[in-house]
């Protein structure tokens with residue numbers, strides 16, 4: 001018998017795991033803000049540029065975590081190449097544990113940026129050995145890709161022969177459930193260790209991330225599968241443990257994801273002394289970060305007609321019924 005969290009880890013990242021191939025975009029299973037429009041990355045870059053101006057003469061890295069093709073870091077680098085005077089002094093990295101993606105990410109970056117190569121590293125140790133003064137960690141839809149346990153009123157899900165069984169949750173899971181007042185919920189695994197690793201790589205850093213979810217637990221299951229732009233819930237109803245068995249038989253074929261409970265991440269960041277800079281819905285976060293200024297830059301560089309061709313994609317990023325209010329942007333600094 002296996003914990004659901006181990007099963008999900010293998011499904012997504014193990015041999016033949018889902019994320020070992022490219023999965024995002026029109027030909028894939030789902031869109032992300034990064035795949036919808038370069039304006040997402042440009043806006044993050046505009047915000048980072050304001051922060052970079054406050055850090056002269058420091059050894060700085062911008063690191064994307066959860067990069068898939070590496071489009072976010074490439075869009076950020078492109079904007080900074082065009083706009084930031086000390087662009088040459090910054091290192092651009094991707095933290096990518098899955099080796100089959102390394103070359104794709106590198107080539108993708110080089111297609112947009114001709115004056116710099118990205119460093120692609122497999123683990124935090126490699127980042128640590130580069131001794132940065134300040135690191136900007138950036139990610140989109142990373143947190144919802146952490147494996148999780150399925151917790152239901154003092155019980156937890158285990159897998160045996162593709163069948164889900166709920167049994168008494170072990171003490172560490174029970175403690176998390178009590179701490180965050182969870183009765184029915186996904187419980188993400190490895191959050192504490194991940195944040196500690198980020199913290200160990202530099203004395204000062206910022207962690208900027210976007211994802212979908214809620215600020216507190218809704219006390220119901222949200223675990224779902226994505227395939228070819230359709231989504232299916234594992235559980236027949238979000239409060240019950242009754243589930244659709246057919247999904248569990250298609251190992252590694254679909255994306256598995258769930259709503260992020262930002263309270264859990266918030267608490268772990270604060271417990272290592274990081275300060276929350278903001279946590280807003282995506283539309284507010286992007287506007288506050290300078291989406292309109294990016295528009296002005298784009299029009300000045302490429303013209304109004306080209307901007308208008310992009311306008312429906314920009315709307316997708318911020319419209320409440322699309323990505324604007326289902327997603328949150330959150331930043332921590334130390």
Ligand SMILES: C[S@@+](CC[C@H](N)C(=O)[O-])C[C@H]1O[C@@H](n2cnc3c(N)ncnc32)[C@H](O)[C@@H]1O
Pocket residue numbers: 019024032033034035065066067068069072095096097098139140141142145146
């Ligand atoms: C939903 S995809 C997001 C892709 C991309 N950021 C975008 O927005 O289009 C999640 C990615 O996170 C990666 N990932 C998950 N956990 C990770 C971890 N601990 N370290 C680095 N990458 C991770 C997965 O391999 C996958 O490429």
